Amino acid sequence: MKILIPIYLIAVVFSSVFLFQDSELKESMKRGREIYTDFCVTCHLQKGEGVAYTFPPLARSDYLMNEKRESIKAIKYGLQGEITVNGITYNSAMADLGLEDEEVADVMNYISNSWGNTSDSIVTEKEVASIQK
Amino acid sequence: MLSLYLFVITLNLSCAQDFENKVITPENVPFMAELFIDELQIPWGFAFLPDSSVLITEKSGELIHFSNGKKLIIGNTPEVYQRGQGGLLDVKLHPNYGENGWLYLSYTSEEGDAKGGNTAIMRAKLKDNALVENQLLYKAGPNTTKGQHFGSRITFDREGYLYFSVGDRGARDDNPQDVTRDCGKIYRLMDDGSVPKDNPFVGKDGAKTAIYSYGHRNPQGLITHPGTGEIWDHEHGPRGGDEINIIKKGANFGWPLITYGINYSGTRITEKKEMEGMEQPLHYWVPSIAPSGMAFVTSNKYTDWKGSLLVGSLAFQYLERLVMDGTKVISREKLMEGEGRVRDVREGPDGLIYVAIEGKGIYKLVPKND
Numbered sequence: 001m002k003i004l005i006p007i008y009l010i011a012v013v014f015s016s017v018f019l020f021q022d023s024e025l026k027e028s029m030k031r032g033r034e035i036y037t038d039f040c041v042t043c044h045l046q047k048g049e050g051v052a053y054t055f056p057p058l059a060r061s062d063y064l065m066n067e068k069r070e071s072i073k074a075i076k077y078g079l080q081g082e083i084t085v086n087g088i089t090y091n092s093a094m095a096d097l098g099l100e101d102e103e104v105a106d107v108m109n110y111i112s113n114s115w116g117n118t119s120d121s122i123v124t125e126k127e128v129a130s131i132q133k
Numbered sequence: 134m135l136s137l138y139l140f141v142i143t144l145n146l147s148c149a150q151d152f153e154n155k156v157i158t159p160e161n162v163p164f165m166a167e168l169f170i171d172e173l174q175i176p177w178g179f180a181f182l183p184d185s186s187v188l189i190t191e192k193s194g195e196l197i198h199f200s201n202g203k204k205l206i207i208g209n210t211p212e213v214y215q216r217g218q219g220g221l222l223d224v225k226l227h228p229n230y231g232e233n234g235w236l237y238l239s240y241t242s243e244e245g246d247a248k249g250g251n252t253a254i255m256r257a258k259l260k261d262n263a264l265v266e267n268q269l270l271y272k273a274g275p276n277t278t279k280g281q282h283f284g285s286r287i288t289f290d291r292e293g294y295l296y297f298s299v300g301d302r303g304a305r306d307d308n309p310q311d312v313t314r315d316c317g318k319i320y321r322l323m324d325d326g327s328v329p330k331d332n333p334f335v336g337k338d339g340a341k342t343a344i345y346s347y348g349h350r351n352p353q354g355l356i357t358h359p360g361t362g363e364i365w366d367h368e369h370g371p372r373g374g375d376e377i378n379i380i381k382k383g384a385n386f387g388w389p390l391i392t393y394g395i396n397y398s399g400t401r402i403t404e405k406k407e408m409e410g411m412e413q414p415l416h417y418w419v420p421s422i423a424p425s426g427m428a429f430v431t432s433n434k435y436t437d438w439k440g441s442l443l444v445g446s447l448a449f450q451y452l453e454r455l456v457m458d459g460t461k462v463i464s465r466e467k468l469m470e471g472e473g474r475v476r477d478v479r480e481g482p483d484g485l486i487y488v489a490i491e492g493k494g495i496y497k498l499v500p501k502n503d
Contacts, residue, residue, distance in 0.1 A: 038303060039217050039280045046398055054450060093492045095175055095192065097280065098216030
C-alpha cells in the first residue's frame with residue numbers, strides 16, 4: 001500500500017500533464033485554424049492540398065513533417081527559392097505574412113495536426129521566438 | 134404587349150450572364166513577352182512617368198523608380214503595416230501630373246489607436262529620389278489585425294475625381310452593407326482629399342461621406358473606361374463569384390447578401406444571387422480566378438485587341454483577355470500561362486501592354502507584327 005500511493009500520485013501528475021498538454025494543443029489549434037483561413041487558405045487551400053507545381057501541399061507534406069524548423073522559419077519570415085515537397089520541385093516565393101510568434105506557433109500546430117498530419121510535440125511561442133532568419 | 138415587354142425585361146435582369154463562357158488558350162498570340170524589369174518580388178502596382186521611366190510599388194514597402202535600366206529606391210515612403218495581404222499597394226499619377234507633380238499611393242497603415250491596420254491613401258511629389266509634401270488623404274478604420282481584403286486600387290475619372298477601393302477587411306457581416314462604417318466600399322474624393330458635396334451619402338446621419346458605392350468584397354481592379362468614362366471594378370469573390378461591376382453612385386453591390394460564390398470550406402454564404410435594389414455584376418467568374426490588376430486595350434498594337442479588357446489571375450497564374458462588346462463579355466482567352474501570379478496590368482504611354490508578375494518582374498508584350 002505504501003508503495004502504491006507514490007505510484008498513484010505519479011500517475012495522476014503524469015496524466016494531468018498529458019491532459020493539460022492535450023487541451024493546450026486543442027486551444028492552439030483552434031486559434032491556428034482561424035489564422036489559417038485568414039492568411040493561408042487562398043494559396044494552400046481548404047484541406048491543405050495546395051496546387052501541384054504552384055502552391056505546395058501542407059497535407060501529408062514531407063517538407064512540413066521533416067523540416068519543422070525550416071517550416072516555422074518559412075511561416076515567420078517568408079520563403080524563397082527551390083524546395084521539394086513530396087517529390088515535386090517548387091521554385092517560387094511565399095511573402096513574409098507579418099504574423100506574431102504566438103500566431104506562427106498556433107498555425108504550425110494547426111497544420112501539423114490536420115488533414116492526416118500528426119506531430120508528437122507542440123510548437124510554442126518560445127520556440128518560434130528562438131528561430132532567427 | 135406591355136406584359137410581354139416586362140417579361141423580357143425581367144428575363145434580362147434575372148440573367149446577368151447567359152452562358153458560362155469558357156476560357157480558351159489561343160494557338161497564336163500577337164505578342165512576345167519580354168522581361169522588361171527583372172527581379173521584383175510582389176510588384177503590386179506601377180505607373181509610367183512622363184519621361185517613360187516607371188514607378189513600382191513593392192508590397193514589402195519599397196517604392197522603386199526604374200529609369201535608364203536602373204532601379205532606385207525612393208526615400209521618405211510611408212511606414213506600412215506588413216501583414217497578410219497588406220503592404221505598399223497601388224500607385225497612380227494625377228491626370229495633370231505634368232503640371233502639378235502629385236502622385237497617389239495606397240498602403241496599409243497602423244495610424245490610429247487600435248491594434249492592427251487598415252487601408253490608407255496619400256499623395257506626395259517626387260523630388261531628388263524621395264517623396265516630399267506627403268499628405269494623408271484618407272485612412273479607413275477601425276484598425277484590425279485581420280490579414281485580408283485591403284482593396285486599394287486607385288483611379289481618376291474624366292472630371293478629375295479620385296476613386297479608390299477598400300475591401301471588407303474580413304468582416305463581411307459588419308462592414309460592406311453599413312455606410313456608417315468603412316470597408317467593403319468604393320470611395321470618391323476630390324484630388325486634395327476633400328469630400329465632394331454631391332457624394333451620395335453626404336447629409337445622411339452617421340454615414341462616411343467619402344463612400345461612393347457599397348456592398349463590395351475585395352476590389353483589386355479599378356479603372357476608368359476609356360470610351361464611356363465610367364468606373365469599372367473587379368473584385369475577389371469567395372470561392373467562385375469573382376465579379377466585374379460598373380460602379381454607380383450610391384449603389385449597393387450586394388456583398389455578402391448576394392453572391393455567385395460559396396465559402397472556401399464549401400458551405401453556403403447565402404442562397405441568393407440577386408435581390409431587389411442590388412446591382413448584378415457585368416460578369417462573374419466561376420471558379421474564381423482571383424483577379425488583380427485591370428486595363429483596357431486602347432491602342433492598335435495587337436491586331437484585333439482594341440477594346441479588350443485585360444485582367445490578371447493570381448490563382449491560376451495567367452493574364453486573361455476578355456473580348457468585349459460594350460458591356461458584354463463575348464469570349465475569354467488565357468495568355469502568359471504558368472509565368473506566375475499576375476498582379477497588375479497596364480497600358481503604357483507607348484500603347485504597349487505591361488504585365489507585373491510576382492517573383493519575376495514586369496513584362497512588356499512586344500507586338501509580333503511590329
